[in-house]
Amino acid sequence: MEWDEIDKKILTLLQQDAKQTTKELSLKLHLSVTAVYERIKKLERSGVIEQYVALLNKQKIERNFVVFCHVKLTTHSKETIVEFEKDVKKLHEVLECYHVSGDYDYILKILVQNMEAYREFMVTKLTTLKHIGSTHSIFMIGEVKNSTHILI
Amino acid sequence: MEWDEIDKKILTLLQQDAKQTTKELSLKLHLSVTAVYERIKKLERSGVIEQYVALLNKQKIERNFVVFCHVKLTTHSKETIVEFEKDVKKLHEVLECYHVSGDYDYILKILVQNMEAYREFMVTKLTTLKHIGSTHSIFMIGEVKNSTHILI
DNA sequence: CTTGAAAGTCGGTCGAC
């Protein structure tokens, strides 16, 4: 799909605030409501805009303990990888999981309540997964930046 | 702020799809439109709901090259830390930055177009920041999971 | 791309329980 500067601007604005009305957007973009509406629908249909979500304040919901966990598998067969990835997807504490280059196979971003909850998560969930070789946890001391906004 | 099971359910639903109308939510929750409306407003006012955003498909906007960069600073004075954090926040390629425990001081999640763009980013942006000691890049081979949904 | 009009839906406020 092709898009121009106006589409980029729309995506920027919607990444900042998805609750803006098309009327507000039309004023900012100096376009008609219909034009903005059609462009947004096109971006949604084409899949560029994947979803609209509410982002929560991690502190206020007491889920502020972020851990990066590097995971190494015991073997690296297709079946092992597929099974591990299927299992890890089910863990709601794991917000992100990436297959990566380097010393470890995967990086997991895990969000729990506190160290106790993390211990519980490791003992009862992560380390019970099949094919887990070793893990290495890096704990967040402070969040400097956390954004979903991709500059286009 | 205190909240009950209904509030939790609302937060879950809005984290999945923020474009649902209060009417749709009221049907799912077996409540009146007004009741749902008031609860959402309370969650917004209290700051539990931080913002509503559009999430984009990274592949379709050709910004699919994810790198985790571990950064070590040269010194660790208050001024050094404050300045580094201020500078790194300005880099739009850095979506996330965490001060962490362990061998490195910071973990950065960086999103760029490709390896070439990453090289350019490193040479012209990240390594030009003051107080940068060493860096270690881990490249994403595949995305297994990437969610903003926090289970409450 | 624009404007304008139409129909239906929704947000936000109200008084009442």
Place this chain on the structure above:
DNA sequence: GTCGACCGACTTTCAAG
């Protein structure tokens, strides 16, 4: 806390230029 009703504003679709 809950509800139903109200109205202005909004979305969405359409035709026409």
